[in-house]
Amino acid sequence: MRVLIAGSSGLLGSALVAALRDSGHDVRRLVRRDARAADEHSWDPPAGRIDDRAFEDxxxxxxxxxxxxxxxxSAARKQMIRDSRVEPTEVLAEAVAEYRIPSLVNASGITYYGDTGDEVVTESAPRGNGFLAGLCGSWEDATAPAAEAGLRVVNLRTGLVLSGRGGLLGPLKPLFSLGLGGRLGDGRQYMPWISLRDHISAVRFLVEHETLSGPxxxxAPEPATNAEFTKALGRVLRRPAPWWVPGFALRAALGEVADEMALISQRAVPAVLEKAGFTFVHTDLDGALAVAL
Incomplete structure (x- = not known):
């Protein structure tokens, strides 16, 4: 099938393009500049402009x-974070509805649920509180034109992606390699992680399985606490991780980000994927970290 991808130059997008092509799909890419290759089409989300030819077939x-x-x-940074997600989604959802594209598979975040402590969270859980939960809610709401047109919409509530090329492990690897790793806060907060390979395989699975929709x-099936993640990363890098950063110190250094990203607990599980028969390659944290690093 022909798949059109926006955000194809990032860590996840570039890996997805390669995986879909390896599976025999025809992949086209939306770029925010003049098109330079046969598989590229230009678009300008703030202006609401997309090359009409991008949606052919x-x-x-x-x-x-x-x-x-x-x-x-800052307030400006939060607005930029929101605009970079919601605005492109609005433009694409309206185009999907206009051109009657059968499916829209749209990014979102596992932070949709807010802080849920040690409660097991599936896709049926309500939206939580906080900036990131509200952001994810607005992000998913922006797909409404496609859904209202009767087209399939999938919202990818992505957890912490483990990759040696960036993402969560980008800033952590050098710290842990120097023996400066440690747990954050009390370490009991759950971290819903997923390997890059499983993330890309899951998105491809959702692209190809046209009966699946919604969030x-x-x-991965087994989220780890921050303390467990810290120990696992130390083991894989063969470095001690004895340090502890108390919550008040994180809040002093990071402000709102501390509670929204570092201290938040989300014991999320992939109920929809497992029910649909998707098979994870990496269900063990140590193994996933070893492959990533």
Missing amino acids: VSVVVNLCGSPMGLRW VNLC
């Missing part, structure tokens, strides 16, 4: 747009 649109979160949020948790 397309069966699925995948949207992975979103700027990096950063480590400290889908993209995380």
Whole structure:
């Protein structure tokens, strides 16, 4: 099938393009500049402009747009984070509805649920509180034009992706390699992780399985607590991880980001994927970290 991807240059997007092509799919990419290759089509989300030819014979649109979160949020930064996700989604959802593209597979985040402590969270759980939960809610609401047109919409509620090329492990690897790793807060907060390979395989699975729709948790079946994650990363890198950063110190250093990203607990599980028969390659954290690093 022909798949059109927005956000194809990032860690997840570039890996997805390669995986879909390896599976025999015809992949086209939306780029925010003049098109330079046969598989590229230009678009300008703030202007609401997309090259009409981008949608010819397309069966699925995948949207992975979103700027990096950063480590400290000003009001301007939070607006940029929101605009980089919601605005492109609105433009694509309206185009999907207009051109009657059968499926829209759209990025979202596992932070949709807010802080849920040690409660096991499936896709049926309600939206939580906080900036990121509200952001994910607005992000998913922006797909409404496609859903209201009767087209398939999948919301990818992605967890913490483990990859040696960036993401969560980008800033952690050098710290842990120097023996400076340690748990955050009390370490009891759950971290819903997923290997890059499983994430890409799951998105491809959702692209190809046209009966699946709605929110889908993209995380491994066994989320780890921060203390467990810290020990596992130390083991894989063969370095001690004895340190502890108390919650008040994180809040002083990171502000709102501390509670929204570092201390938040989400014991999320991939109920939809498992029920649909998706098979995870990496269900063991040590193994996933070893492959990533």
